[in-house]
Structure formats: C-alpha cells, structure tokens
Amino acid sequence: MAIDPSKPGDSYLAFWREYRICTLTTLRPDGTPHVVAVGATYDPEGGEKGIARIITNKNSRKVANVLAAGPEGARVAVCQVEGGRWATLEGVARIRTEAEVVADAVARYAARYDRTPTPNPDRVVIEIALTRAMGRA
Secondary structure (H helix, E strand, C coil): CEECCCCCCHHHHHHHHCCCCEEEEEECCCCCEEEEEECCEEECCCCCCCEEEEEEECCCHHHHHHHHCCCCCEEEEEEEEECCEEEEEEEEEEEECCHHHHHHHHHHHHHHHCCCCCCCCCEEEEEEEEEEEEEEC
C-alpha cells in the first residue's frame, strides 16, 4: 500500500515510533544488494517528503556503499516488520558528518530506542531524503 511519506497517518507513524530493529538495503558498487540490521528513525516533517536517519560508524560497508554512489546520493530502502505489519521507506541517502546533525540523530535514536549510544568519534549519519513509503501498519 502506497503512503505519502510526509503525511503517513497515525498508525504508520506510530509503528515507526515503536522499538523495532530495521533493515537497510544499499547497493554495493557491483550492483548487488547489501542488507544489514540497523536502528532507524523517521521524521515525516523533515525535508520535502520526510527524512529517515541511521547512525553508524564512518568505516562501515553501508557508508562505503552510499559514498560510492557519488554526490547525487544512493538509492536505499529501510524496512521494518512485525507479523503482518510492515513499513518501508525509500529515498536518496547521503552521509552527514556535521556535529549538530550527528547529535540530533543520536537524540532521535535515543528517544525511539530508549537508550543513548555510547560516544563514538567515528559516528556519522546516513540521512535519507524520502521519496516513497509503503506498508501495512
């Protein structure tokens, strides 16, 4: 079911606020998918159509995949599922390193997952400018 990522509806947004482990799919330089478990946050009011954020280490494979796509960004998808409920956010990912952007993403992660990550000087944010949302939540 298609959903407007900037106006997702109460049940869809509530699903994205529950504690759920997500998957992030990026493409390796050879075009094959790389799927990894992540913690993700969803801000339907950010950007033009909403923003999803993932905090991670700058040396991770997922970061390398996003950077390999070039300055235009990488097409990615982040998904979560529980039983028959599921939600997918698609968009264009870029790596953000600014201290205030990282701090904001960490605060959003802490609010969703009820824990503050340990400090990490190599932490960056995969920021996804959303283009599409789907699901049954």
